Amino acid sequence: MDQEARLDYLIDYLLEENIDTKEKMDQYERGTAQEKLALFRGLCNVRPPEPVTDQFTRVQDAFLTQWNNARTLTALNDLEAIEPQLYLWQGDITSLAVDVIVNAANSDFIGCTKANHDCIDNMIHTRAGVALRLACDAVIKAQGRREPMGKAKITKAYNLPSDYVIHTVGPYIDGRGVSLLKEKLLASSYRSCLALADEHQQKTIAFCCISTGEFNFPNGRAAEIAIQTVKAYLSDTRSALNVIFNVFKDEDLHIYRAILGMKE
């Protein structure tokens, strides 16, 4: 099967599942390879955490492996440390071949459920495959309640080039702006992720800019808290973790460079 044939199989499977996903995807075309990719991604995004067949998993994994590896992957060796244990890298976190990447999740915890939504939660779940949603669903069901802000949970990364995903729910900033509690919760998200990575004896963790996307935390203040919390954790615990600050937007790259004392 080539990639397009795999997509056709996967789309047919998802459309025939009969779990109320079809009508949500009515406006999608299915002509070009690009349209098929969007339809497949959207169907996975809106799909509830239900098991899939082994055959589906095999075809999906083959598709995702090829799709994910078609990009340039980045490992820790490709990066230069700013200071011992600290790295800054701009790009798509799903192309990082490191031990752990951090996902900015929400309290429902099963990944973004909006078709083709352009957020990190959506991209991580899409490129990992449907098994990640099932794993997150099992975690949250075992907990018995929605995920609080400032905590962290670990899952495998499935088809992603990283080994694990640590999911954290950062604070949500509404019209009233940042409060001390929200700042503390953001720091708590970073600390919880670091502690969990150490608990699982991981060597490298890549952080996205937690809470700055859909959750509206001001980018500058968020970066200050991120860097300060990571530095304090590393020195307080003497952790040997390598920490990558992964930025996506140019705005965040400039902010992190400035705070970390790097030249433009």
Add this chain to the structure above:
Amino acid sequence: MKKRGEYLFIEKNGDDFTISMTPELQDDIGTVGFVEYADADTDTLEVGDTILNLEASKTVLELASPLAGKVVERNEALISEPTLLNSAKPEENWVIKLTDVDEDAFNKLEGVTRYIS
């Protein structure tokens, strides 16, 4: 005497220390829809231990204890009526009563200016 820590008020009455909501915390979390006490079987708390889990309109949050101590009483009314945590009245929005609390640890918490009530 009243102090604050972890965005909560702590009021000392004799040997008991009552932990309740601050207006800032109430403002931050929005209307509370669900409350569940953590480890309802254990009768001691350490600093930072979760007192309760709450889900509100704007937040899902674990309330951490600002003090270590022995649990005297939990506000069981919150379980059936979670919006009591949004009440302005301390007799309604209290969370837990502790005893055997280290007086020094309490005294080190941030003080609260007394307003005439």
